[in-house]
Amino acid sequence: MHKTFVSGDRRIEVLRGATLVVAPGETVSIRGESGSGKSTLLHLFARLDEPESGSITWGGTKNISAASRADYLGMVFQSFYLIPEMDALANVLMAARIRGRIGRSERARALDLLSRVGLVDRATHLPNQLSGGERQRVALARALMNQPKMILADEPTGNLDEGTGETVIELLLTLCRETDTSLVIVTHNVKHAARCGRQLELHAGLLG
Secondary structure, three states: OEEEEEEOOEEEEEEEOOOOOOOOOOEEEEEOOOOOOHHHHHHHHOOOOOOOEOOOOEOOEOOOOHHHHHHHEEEEEOOOOOOOOOOHHHHHHHHHHHOOOOOHHHHHHHHHHHHHOOOHHHOOOOHHHOOHHHHHHHHHHHHHOOOOOEEEEEOOOOOOOHHHHHHHHHHHHHHHHHHOOEEEEEOOOHHHHHOOOEEEEEEOOEEO
16 A cells, blocks of 8 residues: 655655555554554554555455444554543444444443453443543443454553553453454554564555
């Protein structure tokens, strides 16, 4: 994939043919210097942005609807992106709401996921009543709500202290392994990257 940004009179070529194929259930880490295009790459994978050239194929399909994308993909961000007016349970259920499916079974699944991340007793708490680590665990539950085939995680421990970050990474890897969910994680943390089955580095617009 190729991606260029324009800043004034400058054209900044961030990606110059980056290619990635992820197998079912595989865990892949991507490291690189700040500004190397790691987050841009994840945004392209998630179709939050479009490349100038190249294509993104999910399960053999290039162009899928937003609802199908919600089935295929879950995302975890550095800044959590929880809705502040909604409690933990409602935030997890937002993933199902995108699919237009909110019922008894979805609510039961959301509660089960909150239990899996150790927060079922905090289901009615608002995000501002939760610690940073707890908010990220809610975000993990939300990412898994629709039983996606892949999770994209963009610096999921970037706003957490070391100990809490270790807990979140352990939980993320364990849940993906247990559900056979592929994982692509962008991280600056060498130890976290090394825990993935494949470690890549983004440099000069290329993955290697």
